[in-house]
Amino acid sequence: xxxxxxxxxxxxxxxxxxxxxxxxxxxxxxxxxxxxxxxxxxxxxxxxxxxxxxxxxxxxxxxxxxxxxxxxxxxxxxxxxxxxxxxxxxxxxxxxxxxxxxxxxxxxxxxxxxxxxxxxxxxxxxxxxxxxxxxxxxxxxxxxxxxxxxxxxxxxxxxxxxxxxxxxxxxxxxxxxxxxxxxxxxxxxxxxxxxxxxxxxxxxxxxxxxxxxxxxxxxxxxxxxxxxxxxxxxxxxxxxxxxxxxxxxxxxxxxxxxxxxxxxxxxxxxxxxxxxxxxxxxxxxxxxxxxxxxxxxxxxx
Numbered sequence: 579x580x581x582x583x584x585x586x587x588x589x590x591x592x593x594x595x596x597x598x599x600x601x602x603x604x605x606x607x608x609x610x611x612x613x614x615x616x617x618x619x620x621x622x623x624x625x626x627x628x629x630x631x632x633x634x635x636x637x638x639x640x641x642x643x644x645x646x647x648x649x650x651x652x653x654x655x656x657x658x659x660x661x662x663x664x665x666x667x668x669x670x671x672x673x674x675x676x677x678x679x680x681x682x683x684x685x686x687x688x689x690x691x692x693x694x695x696x697x698x699x700x701x702x703x704x705x706x707x708x709x710x711x712x713x714x715x716x717x718x719x720x721x722x723x724x725x726x727x728x729x730x731x732x733x734x735x736x737x738x739x740x741x742x743x744x745x746x747x748x749x750x751x752x753x754x755x756x757x758x759x760x761x762x763x764x765x766x767x768x769x770x771x772x773x774x775x776x777x778x779x780x781x782x783x784x785x786x787x788x789x790x791x792x793x794x795x796x797x798x799x800x801x802x803x804x805x806x807x808x809x810x811x812x813x814x815x816x817x818x819x820x821x822x823x824x825x826x827x828x829x830x831x832x833x834x835x836x837x838x839x840x841x842x843x844x845x846x847x848x849x850x851x852x853x854x855x856x857x858x859x860x861x862x863x864x865x866x867x868x869x870x871x872x873x874x875x876x877x878x879x
Contacts, residue, residue, distance in 0.1 A: 579699060581684045583677035584706055585646050587670055590634040594648040595670040597626045603704035603711040605740060607858050610685070610692045612866065614638070616659025618685055620701050621652055621858045623714045623739075625847040628652060628784045629791040632668040639664065644673030644681060650788070651780045652854045654703065658685040693866050700740060714739060714851075717844035724841050727828050731848040734821060735855055742859050749818040750863045758817045765868065771817050772860050774810045779853025782806040786846040790839055799842055800833045807849075822856065825849065 587595040601624045611617035617638070627648050638647070639661045647655040647667045656673065658681045673681055691699045702710060714736050719725040748754070749771065752764045759767040786806075790799055807826055815823025829849060836842045 579684060579687055581680050581687075583644075583673050583681045583684070585644070585671045585673045587646075588672065591632050591648065591668045591670050593630050594627060594632065594668060597624055597630055598622065598648055598654065598670060598703075599705070601715065603702065603708065604714070605700050605702045605712040607740065607862060608688050608691070608699045608701040609858055609861055610688045611661075612692070612861065614663035614665065615661040616643075616685055617655060617657055617661055618688055619647075619649070619653040619655040621851075621854045622648070622654040622703075623851060624648075624652070625715055625717060625787075625851065628847065628850060629788045635666040635668055637664060638667045641669060642672065644675075644678050645669050646671035646673065650784065652784065652850065656681065656685075658682050692862055696863065698740075698742070698862060717847055719841035719844045720838055721835065721841050724832055724836065724845055727825075727832060728844050728848050730828075731825055731845075731852050734825075735848065735852045738859070739855060742863060743821075743856065745818050745821060746856065746859050746863055750865070754818055756816050756818070765865070767817050768864060771814060771819070772857075772864055774814055775819075775853060775860055776857045778807065778810045778814075779850055779857050782810070783846050783850035783853055787843055787850055790843045790846065796837060796839060796842065800836060803833055803846070804830060819856065822853070825852070 587599060589595070601622065604623050606620040606622065608618065608620050611619065628650060638645075638657060641657065643658055645657045646669065647653075647657070648670045649655055649667065655667070688699055691697055702712070704710060714732070716732050717728060719728050750768060754764070754767060786799060786803055789802065794802075808830060811823055811826035829845065832845065836845070
């Protein structure tokens with residue numbers, strides 16, 4: 579869009595702010611809240627924000643416009659107007675007062691992008707005064723077979739990071755090889771894919787990363803992974819996300835060989851980032867405008 583805003587990081591959650599600082603520069607698909615209100619967010623390619631502690635939390639509704647948040651959902655967020663969701667969040671900075679109007683303009687344009695036009699908008703986050711750039715972090719595993727799987731997941735994530743995955747494009751265009759969608763419907767399948775993809779990344783894989791960092795025994799970690807990732811991935815593969823299904827089969831095959839905690843974290847962190855990337859694209863591509871006739875009474879007046 580050509581819009582630039584400057585934010586100062588602060589010490590309210592210094593560890594999270596440092597993790598963001600160390601990850602710069604990067605680019606990501608810019609998203610917009612669909613339920614909470616006037617809020618921008620994007621998937622941040624930062625593995626550590628999945629588990630780093632948050633010392634200071636606030637109700638997002640109560641803080642000034644321009645507040646910058648780092649979320650355990652692997653998001654970097656920006657409040658630019660009223661919010662309705664009573665959700666606690668972890669602030670790491672504040673947009674300069676002089677840039678709030680530009681941020682508001684950007685927010686409205688991103689809403690149009692996500693809700694109506696479907697033209698992707700890319701955000702770049704960089705240190706002020708430094709040159710543009712982009713990189714995705716790559717974790718490594720000591721076990722060669724596990725590391726090879728990590729590399730494959732990393733490469734696929736990098737490939738689709740700024741370009742919509744063909745599988746999701748096909749799905750949203752109604753090209754569903756399995757025939758998923760009763761009576762030939764497409765919207766029903768899109769709804770269920772969205773409902774399974776987001777929690778698989780936000781909760782299942784991200785939760786496994788947090789549990790590993792918090793010291794859960796390896797056998798328990800392997801048991802939890804087998805319990806929470808297989809069924810939703812199988813369903814999503816049936817709906818068209820066949821690469822995810824193939825990756826998940828390989829993850830499940832590797833579990834019995836994952837005795838090193840760092841290897842487990844590397845694999846689950848890259849699966850989390852991959853799923854969160856898919857989730858971001860799915861939210862962007864979803865035809866939200868088909869429900870435009872359904873408005874709250876106050877908004878319709």
